[in-house]
Amino acid sequence: xxxxxxxxxxxxxxxxxxxxxxxxxxxxxxxxxxxxxxxxxxxxxxxxxxxxxxxxxxxxxxxxxxxxxxxxxxxxxxxxxxxxxxxxxxxxxxxxxxxxxxxxxxxxxxxxxxxxxxxxxxxxxxxxxxxxxxxxxxxxxxxxxxxxxxxxxxxxxxxxxxxxxxxxxxxxxxxxxxxxxxxxxxxxxxxxxxxxxxxxxxxxxxxxxxxxxxxxxxxxxxxxxxxxxxxxxxxxxxxxxxxxxxxxxxxxxxxxxxxxxxxxxxxxxxxxxxxxxxxxxxxxxxxxxxxxxxxxxxxxxxxxxxxxxxxxxxxxxxxxxxxxxxxxxxxxxxxxxxxxxxxxxx
Amino acid sequence: xxxxxxxxxxxxxxxxxxxxxxxxxxxxxxxxxxxxxxxxxxxxxxxxxxxxxxxxxxxxxxxxxxxxxxxxxxxxxxxxxxxxxxxxxxxxxxxxxxxxxxxxxxxxxxxxxxxxxxxxxxxxxxxxxxxxxxxxxxxxxxxxxxxxxxxxxxxxxxxxxxxxxxxxxxxxxxxxxxxxxxxxxxxxxxxxxxxxxxxxxxxxxxxxxxxxxxxxxxxxxxxxxxxxxxxxxxxxxxxxxxxxxxxxxxxxxxxxxxxxxxxxxxxxxxxxxxxxxxxxxxxxxxxxxxxxxxxxxxxxxxxxxxxxxxxxxxxxxxxxxxxxxxxxxxxxxxxxxxxxxxxxxx
Numbered sequence: 001x002x003x004x005x006x007x008x009x010x011x012x013x014x015x016x017x018x019x020x021x022x023x024x025x026x027x028x029x030x031x032x033x034x035x036x037x038x039x040x041x042x043x044x045x046x047x048x049x050x051x052x053x054x055x056x057x058x059x060x061x062x063x064x065x066x067x068x069x070x071x072x073x074x075x076x077x078x079x080x081x082x083x084x085x086x087x088x089x090x091x092x093x094x095x096x097x098x099x100x101x102x103x104x105x106x107x108x109x110x111x112x113x114x115x116x117x118x119x120x121x122x123x124x125x126x127x128x129x130x131x132x133x134x135x136x137x138x139x140x141x142x143x144x145x146x147x148x149x150x151x152x153x154x155x156x157x158x159x160x161x162x163x164x165x166x167x168x169x170x171x172x173x174x175x176x177x178x179x180x181x182x183x184x185x186x187x188x189x190x191x192x193x194x195x196x197x198x199x200x201x202x203x204x205x206x207x208x209x210x211x212x213x214x215x216x217x218x219x220x221x222x223x224x225x226x227x228x229x230x231x232x233x234x235x236x237x238x239x240x241x242x243x244x245x246x247x248x249x250x251x252x253x254x255x256x257x258x259x260x261x262x263x264x265x266x267x268x269x270x271x272x273x274x275x276x277x278x279x280x281x282x283x284x285x286x287x288x289x290x291x292x293x294x295x296x297x298x299x300x301x302x303x304x305x306x307x308x309x310x311x312x313x314x315x316x317x318x319x320x321x322x323x324x325x326x327x328x329x330x331x332x333x334x335x336x337x338x339x340x341x342x343x344x345x346x
Numbered sequence: 347x348x349x350x351x352x353x354x355x356x357x358x359x360x361x362x363x364x365x366x367x368x369x370x371x372x373x374x375x376x377x378x379x380x381x382x383x384x385x386x387x388x389x390x391x392x393x394x395x396x397x398x399x400x401x402x403x404x405x406x407x408x409x410x411x412x413x414x415x416x417x418x419x420x421x422x423x424x425x426x427x428x429x430x431x432x433x434x435x436x437x438x439x440x441x442x443x444x445x446x447x448x449x450x451x452x453x454x455x456x457x458x459x460x461x462x463x464x465x466x467x468x469x470x471x472x473x474x475x476x477x478x479x480x481x482x483x484x485x486x487x488x489x490x491x492x493x494x495x496x497x498x499x500x501x502x503x504x505x506x507x508x509x510x511x512x513x514x515x516x517x518x519x520x521x522x523x524x525x526x527x528x529x530x531x532x533x534x535x536x537x538x539x540x541x542x543x544x545x546x547x548x549x550x551x552x553x554x555x556x557x558x559x560x561x562x563x564x565x566x567x568x569x570x571x572x573x574x575x576x577x578x579x580x581x582x583x584x585x586x587x588x589x590x591x592x593x594x595x596x597x598x599x600x601x602x603x604x605x606x607x608x609x610x611x612x613x614x615x616x617x618x619x620x621x622x623x624x625x626x627x628x629x630x631x632x633x634x635x636x637x638x639x640x641x642x643x644x645x646x647x648x649x650x651x652x653x654x655x656x657x658x659x660x661x662x663x664x665x666x667x668x669x670x671x672x673x674x675x676x677x678x679x680x681x682x683x684x685x686x687x688x689x690x691x692x
Contacts, residue, residue, distance in 0.1 A: 165639075212618045
């Protein structure tokens with residue numbers, strides 16, 4: 001059965017009345033109402049308290065009437081369940097006990113997401129109830145390569161030397177690690193859909209540091225593995241749950257991304273969306289790709305940038321979004337101008 | 347008159363006996379003999395003392411018989427002469443007084459490089475004497491956009507919000523700033539060639555953060571402006587001094603880079619060099635593009651990666667290099683294996 005909401009229809013390449021719009025990190029620090037909730041809880045507290053996660057997830061829907069909600073959570077949430085603790089600091093996530101050898105990879109847990117991350121599934125159920133069908137809810141996870149990057153580096157990184165050493169000097173351990181993460185990620189996304197998520201996005205934030213051949217071997221292969229597992233799960237196939245694969249720094253890999261198995265390829269802002277569609281081919285929808293800093297433009301100028309993207313992408317198979325998460329410094333009124341520009345485009 | 351050295355010949359697309367090789371940041375911390383000199387001087391001390399700059403410039407030539415030397419210096423050196431002081435700290439460069447408004451742009455100096463940066467020209471003269479014709483010497487500068495990024499951000503940056511605000515909210519000031527820097531950069535590179543540099547490289551380290559249209563407007567336009575000025579200078583045209591334009595994160599802009607005016611486009615490691623040549627077209631040579639972290643591979647495996655690049659690039663119009671600067675963690679013996687692999691390729 002075909003979905004009726006324009007966001008789900010656009011993901012599947014079906015006809016739409018207009019291009020849908022949402023924003024990565026739309027529940028976030030640029031919103032005063034988010035900062036107000038956040039001032040009373042730690043970041044992890046928000047992620048782990050279903051009521052609070054539900055509240056902030058709905059804020060941008062109420063404020064801007066976005067066409068999709070996305071679960072408030074963090075891509076690193078499943079790592080603790082695998083046995084790799086994460087601390088969220090002002091400077092970003094810190095993993096005090098990084099994974100850098102075969103023995104440690106061997107010891108990683110294969111967690112049952114329902115048991116180890118019940119707060120995520122509960123948040124999804126509450127959000128669905130609160131949304132009451134207004135817009136679809138997107139679940140998400142980090143991609144295996146990106147989660148492995150954090151696990152091995154122990155946090156963010158400039159040159160990813162620990163990770164690259166593992167990939168290049170101990171490829172068997174690297175593949176074992178990526179395989180384990182892929183299994184966890186697919187179970188995690190299946191559980192999210194079982195709880196009520198109506199689409200899922202896989203975030204490959206760090207895949208853009210790889211040569212095209214290494215991207216195929218270490219990133220795409222494992223995201224594709226997740227996607228294949230999801231496709232063969234009854235939860236997914238019975239309801240045609242769209243899968244979005246977002247790669248930050250995607251320009252070198254567009255030809256390969258046409259074979260990711262995802263319904264939608266999420267594009268960063270550095271590629272021309274028309275060129276990207278041409279290189280991806282007709283079988284896949286695209287999501288993106290306004291430069292998040294273009295929201296610093298005067299409000300009048302934002303409309304022009306939005307229009308260029310909509311014209312280049314075409315009406316069918318396009319979900320409007322930023323090319324990366326919205327920045328905390330962004331004026332919400334400029335977000336409103338962006339949403340209005342998308343909605344009023346002919 | 348055609349140059350005889352294979353590095354200069356490759357830059358100009360002329361026939362060569364084999365592909366030449368050098369490495370960005372080849373005079374650097376991965377070399378014990380560099381660390382020994384550096385232990386007795388600050389980084390700026392090395393840059394500003396011609397004898398020391400000459401000594402470290404020659405180290406990789408003596409150690410690995412690279413096919414080109416590159417002046418030991420820093421891309422931020424001309425900023426102080428323009429009136430923007432730079433401090434080099436362990437965490438990277440810090441500019442305590444960033445440039446963020448029209449009045450400050452207006453006050454920037456247009457320095458005479460011979461007067462304000464005599465140590466650079468003296469280092470070039472000494473290096474040329476010490477090299478005595480063994481290999482050509484490359485001079486360099488940061489590209490206008492990348493120098494502007496540092497000036498506006500006050501150092502490195504994650505999201506470049508100050509810079510993007512200037513570009514998008516005050517484009518007239520941004521263009522005035524970029525125009526001033528382009529004038530300084532072209533005079534600086536002319537002076538380097540007058541002092542003895544036999545090729546120049548323009549480093550656009552940060553241009554990869556831009557959408558294709560912003561890359562054309564704010565980065566390529568001003569690098570092209572520098573290149574055009576150099577082309578029309580008698581110093582350059584009389585001796586066919588090759589110009590290399592390196593853009594980190596070049597994948598989205600390859601079509602545009604064919605019109606940069608440079609003889610050589612320097613590629614980062616994220617693009618397939620064969621694809622890049624196809625998109626750049628026949629009129630331009632390429633430089634690159636081994637992943638710097640591929641030097642963490644076992645020595646035997648490095649040869650395979652080198653061979654793939656040489657085969658994909660073809661013999662003519664290719665200068666072998668890394669796709670970014672060599673990392674401090676690199677084993678010099680792995681650099682030796684890379685150089686050997688290039689030199690022994692059939």
